[in-house]
Structures are given as C-alpha cells and as structure tokens.
Amino acid sequence: MSDKKNEFEGLESLDRRQVIGRRIVWHEETESTNDDARRAAEAGEPEGLVVIADLQTAGRGRMSRTWTSPPGQDILFSVLLRPDAADLPKMPLIAGLAVARTLDAFTDEPITLKWPNDVRAANRKISGSLVESGSSETGYFAVIGTGVNVNMDASGHPEISHIATSLRTLTGESVSRREVMRKLLFEMDRIYSSPERMDTLVSDWSARLETIGQEIDVRWGGEFIHGVAEGVDETGRLLLRDGSGELRLLEAGEVTTQLTGQ
Numbered sequence: 001m002s003d004k005k006n007e008f009e010g011l012e013s014l015d016r017r018q019v020i021g022r023r024i025v026w027h028e029e030t031e032s033t034n035d036d037a038r039r040a041a042e043a044g045e046p047e048g049l050v051v052i053a054d055l056q057t058a059g060r061g062r063m064s065r066t067w068t069s070p071p072g073q074d075i076l077f078s079v080l081l082r083p084d085a086a087d088l089p090k091m092p093l094i095a096g097l098a099v100a101r102t103l104d105a106f107t108d109e110p111i112t113l114k115w116p117n118d119v120r121a122a123n124r125k126i127s128g129s130l131v132e133s134g135s136s137e138t139g140y141f142a143v144i145g146t147g148v149n150v151n152m153d154a155s156g157h158p159e160i161s162h163i164a165t166s167l168r169t170l171t172g173e174s175v176s177r178r179e180v181m182r183k184l185l186f187e188m189d190r191i192y193s194s195p196e197r198m199d200t201l202v203s204d205w206s207a208r209l210e211t212i213g214q215e216i217d218v219r220w221g222g223e224f225i226h227g228v229a230e231g232v233d234e235t236g237r238l239l240l241r242d243g244s245g246e247l248r249l250l251e252a253g254e255v256t257t258q259l260t261g262q
C-alpha cells in the first residue's frame with residue numbers, strides 16, 4: 001500500500017451541496033473512474049457518488065480514444081446521477097458548463113465550449129467529458145466522466161501538445177486540485193439540484209458555444225457530414241445545415257467534430 005495522501009479528503013461535507021459529492025471515493029490508481037461509477041450504479045448506489053483518481057490506467061475519451069494524464073497532476077473523476085429519463089440528453093451539458101464556470105474563477109482567459117463537450121481556452125482543449133448511461137434495478141443512470149487539465153505540462157506530451165492546455169500553462173502557476181475540485185462539485189450540484197437551473201442549462205451552455213456559425217466536419221456513426229452549425233435545440237442537439245441544404249439534428253453522444261481547415 002502506498003501512503004500517498006488523498007488531496008480531496010473531507011470535500012463531502014463542504015458547501016451545502018445537495019446531491020453531487022454526498023459520497024466521494026478516491027483511488028490513487030484505477031483503470032477508469034467511469035467503470036468504477038458504473039459498477040457502483042449497477043450495485044444500487046444512490047446518485048451523487050463521485051469517484052476520483054490520481055491515475056487511470058485505461059482512461060477513455062469519446063469515440064474510443066484514450067484519455068492521458070500524468071499521475072497526480074490533473075482532475076479525473078466521474079459522477080453517478082439518476083436523472084428523470086427526460087433529462088438524460090442534458091447530462092453531457094452539465095459537466096461542460098460547470099467546468100467552464102469553475103475555470104472562470106482560476107484564469108482570466110475566456111473559457112469556451114466546443115460542441116458537444118470540449119472545454120477550451122486559448123484555442124486549446126482543457127477539459128472533456130464522456131457520458132455513459134445504463135439501467136439498473138433502480139432505474140436509469142448516467143455516469144458523467146470528466147478530465148480537467150490542471151497542472152499537466154502539455155508540451156511534455158507530443159501527442160497532445162499542439163491541441164491541449166492546462167490551468168498551470170495558462171496562469172504560469174501550480175493550481176490546487178482540491179480547490180478546483182471543490183468549486184467544480186459546487187457548480188455541478190448548483191445546476192443539477194435546482195429545477196430552475198436545469199431549465200436554463202441549455203441556454204447558459206449554448207451561450208458559450210464557439211461552434212455556432214462555424215463550418216464543421218462531423219462524423220455521425222459511419223457517415224461524414226460537412227456543414228454549418230446553425231444552433232442547438234432545447235436538449236442540446238446540434239442543428240447542422242449540410243451540403244445539400246438539409247437541416248440535420250445531431251445528438252452529442254454520437255459524433256465527433258472538427259472545424260473545417262483545422
């Protein structure tokens with residue numbers, strides 16, 4: 001057993017949150033926090049569980065990509081939620097908006113969102129989320145898995161150095177993972193636990209979307225679509241005008257995007 005310290009100890013009882021982070025489990029190392037949260041969900045765990053890891057040995061990104069982060073430098077966590085079925089499509093939006101609001105408190109750099117759920121600063125990605133859902137005996141569940149680059153030095157990772165940044169890179173200073181996590185749990189809970197905030201979630205989130213008005217390439221299942229992003233609907237689906245002039249409605253979970261020319 002390593003005697004590595006849990007930097008997140010005691011966050012459960014802070015800030016009068018209602019749901020998210022009622023129970024927090026920290027691993028020095030795990031395969032993927034999304035898998036840990038899913039297993040807990042299938043075993044009947046109530047919503048609000050947060051699983052955090054200092055290192056993932058099989059961290060996953062969207063579209064079967066891997067998620068790389070050096071040990072103990074960034075934030076890697078998953079939240080288990082049991083929303084009403086009607087709110088399931090909004091789950092991918094919660095993390096993006098909460099991360100953006102959190103990062104606002106740590107840097108002056110404008111924080112934007114790239115559809116469906118990349119968080120960006122200085123033209124680079126600083127956070128991403130992978131939302132997975134399922135059902136257990138107690139009903140539907142969603143696992144929101146999020147990675148936030150806090151202290152990593154992307155320049156030391158050639159495979160992502162040209163596309164990624166971190167809070168430390170933006171500010172020039174090492175940043176407390178505990179303080180970022182604390183604020184992040186607060187912001188996620190503030191959105192999820194209040195009906196009014198769930199109602200304004202899509203409009204607050206879309207106000208930060210840099211994708212609207214841009215020409216993008218989208219992989220939709222096996223199909224590649226080129227078009228102009230015209231907006232999002234009331235559940236966060238992208239309205240994409242394709243080359244033939246048809247308006248397509250794309251769900252966040254299914255696609256990967258690239259700005260044309262990037």
Ligand code: BTN
Pocket residue numbers: 031032033034035056058059060061062063065067075076077078117118127128129130145146147
């Ligand atoms: C993406 O941008 O492609 C999504 C990245 C999601 C990474 C996080 S890190 C914590 C959680 N566990 C995982 O295996 N993936 C998510």
